[in-house]
Amino acid sequence: MIAPPMSERTLAQRLLEGDRRALARAISLVEDDRPEGWELVKLIYPHTGKAAVVGFTGPPGVGKSTLIGAVTKARREAGRSVGVLSIDPSSPFTQGALLGDRIRLSEHFLDQGVFIRSMANRGALGGLSEAALQAALLLDAAGREEVFVETVGVGQAEIDIIDHADTVVLVLMPGSGDSIQALKAGVMEIPDVIVINKADHPLTDTMVREIRGVLSLAGAEPAPAGAPERWSVPIVKTEASRGEGVAELVQRLSEHRAHISAAGQLAERRRRNLRSEVLAIATARMRRRLEEELHEDDDFQKLLEEVVERRLDPASAAAALLERES
C-alpha cells in the first residue's frame, strides 16, 4: 500500500508525536536531499536538543554494531527510547544483514522503542554527512531520548560527522595498532570514552597499558586554576556479543554526560558544532552548485583541456571559474 501524500506540516506533527512511519519517511526525504526534507527539519528544529547524542566510531570489524545493540538493550531496560543511525558502509546495520552473529540486532527491529536506520549513500560530496546530521535532528525531535550514531573511523576526517555528538566513543579491539598509532601521533583526536571490544583476547591488557600511555601524554598539562575539572577518558573493556562490560560502558556514558552538563561544556560544544554545521552545509551547497553548473559545461571542458595541456595552471582555472560565478 502506498501511503497518501502528506503535507510537511502533517508529517512534522506526526513525527513530533513519535510516529515511526513519519520518522522513516522524513529521514528518506532528507537522505534524498528533497526540499520537503529540509522544510521538515525547519519545522521540527525548535523541538530538538533534548536527546543525548552518542557517536560510536572505530575501524571496521571491531564490533561497533554489536556494541550499539548491547547498549541499546541496556537503555531499553532502563525505559529509555533509542534511535540508531548507522553511516558506516561496512556495518551490518547498513548492509541490512541479520545472519549469524548479527541475529541479535534483529530483536530491536521488533521493539517499538528502538528505531534503527542506516544511511549508506556515498553520492554527493559532503552530502552524506549533511544528511546524517539532519537525520539525527529528526530522531531527536521524534522523542528518541538516546541517539546513537555509528561511523567508520580510522582517521581524523571520518570523525567529522561524529564530532557533532555530545559524547564520542572510540571502539577498538586488540590488534587495532593503526588506530593507537594515529592517537599517539596526534593524527586522531582523543575521544571521550575508549572501548576495547573483544576483550577476551590475551593482548587486551597490553593494549590498555598502551592506550593509558597515549592518554597520559595527551593530558599531561594540568588544567588552569579555576578551570572546570578535566574529564579523564575511561578505557572500558567489553565483550559486546556476551554483554560483558556493557553496564560499565553505560555508566561511563552517563558520567560523561553529567560531567559536560555540569561544566557547562554541553552548551559550548553544541554551539561550536552548530557553527561548523552551518558552514559545512553552506560549503557543500556551494560545491554542489558549482559541480552542477560545470556538468556538461562547454567552457569548463575547454578550461580543463587547457589545464591538461599545461597551458593554464589549476589555480588560475579555479579562479576563472569563481570569477564567472560571481
Next chain:
Amino acid sequence: MIAPPMSERTLAQRLLEGDRRALARAISLVEDDRPEGWELVKLIYPHTGKAAVVGFTGPPGVGKSTLIGAVTKARREAGRSVGVLSIDPSSPFTQGALLGDRIRLSEHFLDQGVFIRSMANRGALGGLSEAALQAALLLDAAGREEVFVETVGVGQAEIDIIDHADTVVLVLMPGSGDSIQALKAGVMEIPDVIVINKADHPLTDTMVREIRGVLSLAGAEPAPAGAPERWSVPIVKTEASRGEGVAELVQRLSEHRAHISAAGQLAERRRRNLRSEVLAIATARMRRRLEEELHEDDDFQKLLEEVVERRLDPASAAAALLERES
C-alpha cells in the same frame, strides 16, 4: 644574510634551472598562501608533467620515511634526481628530527640531487592539500625526476592528496589490522602497490595471505574484452632500515609506471586528477572567502545565536548566508 627580493619571473627562471634556494623559497610562498606563490606556479606550470610522482601513504609508525629514504638512495644510485614532500604531521621529516634511527635520512640532506621538504601547517581547511599539490608542481618544474609524497593515511579521506600521484603505495607493517579491515570493507581504496615494512616479524606471511585475500576479492570481476590488461597489485616485503626488499619495490614502481603509460592510463589519470584539483581549489577558496567574511560578522553571530536557541535550523541559516553572498 637575507636574500634580496626577487621578482616572480626571476624566481621562476632560477627554479626551472633547478636552483635549490629558489625551489625552497617558492614552496614557502605557496605554503604561506602568498599571491606570489600562485603567480609562480602559473609561470612554471607549462614545464610540469615530467616527474614520476609516487605517493606513500599508511598509518603512522610503519616506517614510511625510512622507506622513502631507502628508495631515494636507490634512485640516486641510478642517477635520478629526487624531491621528497612530507605532509605527514607524525613523520620524522616533518618534525625535522634527525636523531636515533632517523640519522640515515640525513645523508640525503647533504646530497644536491635530493630535495626534502616537509609541510605540516594544518591551518586553513583544505589549505594544506592545496599547497601540497602546488609544491609537487614546483618540484616537478625544478627538474626533480622522481617526486615522493608522504602522507599519513588510515582512512579514505587522508588519501585525497596522494590520489594526485601517478602511483600510490600503501605502506603497512605486521599489526596493521585496522588498515586491512578498512581495505576489506571497501572503506579504503585499493592502492597500486602494497608494502609490508618491518617484514622481519613472524606474522608477516599471515598478513601477506590476508592481503592477497582482500585483493582477490576486490579484483574478482574479469576485465571486459578489449580492455587494457588489469594491473595486478604487488605485495612487497621490505625491511627499509636494512635496505631489504627495496630493490624489488623500485622495480615494481617502474613496472607500474610502464603499465599505466602503455595502457594510456597515465594521461587519463592525470586528467581526472587535474579536474578534481581545479574543483578542490575552487571549493577551498569559496569556503575561505566565506569564513573570512563571517569572522567578526555581527549578522552571522546573530544568525548563529538563533540556531543555538533553536529558533532557526542550520540549513536555513546556511541558505541565508548564501543568499547574502550572491
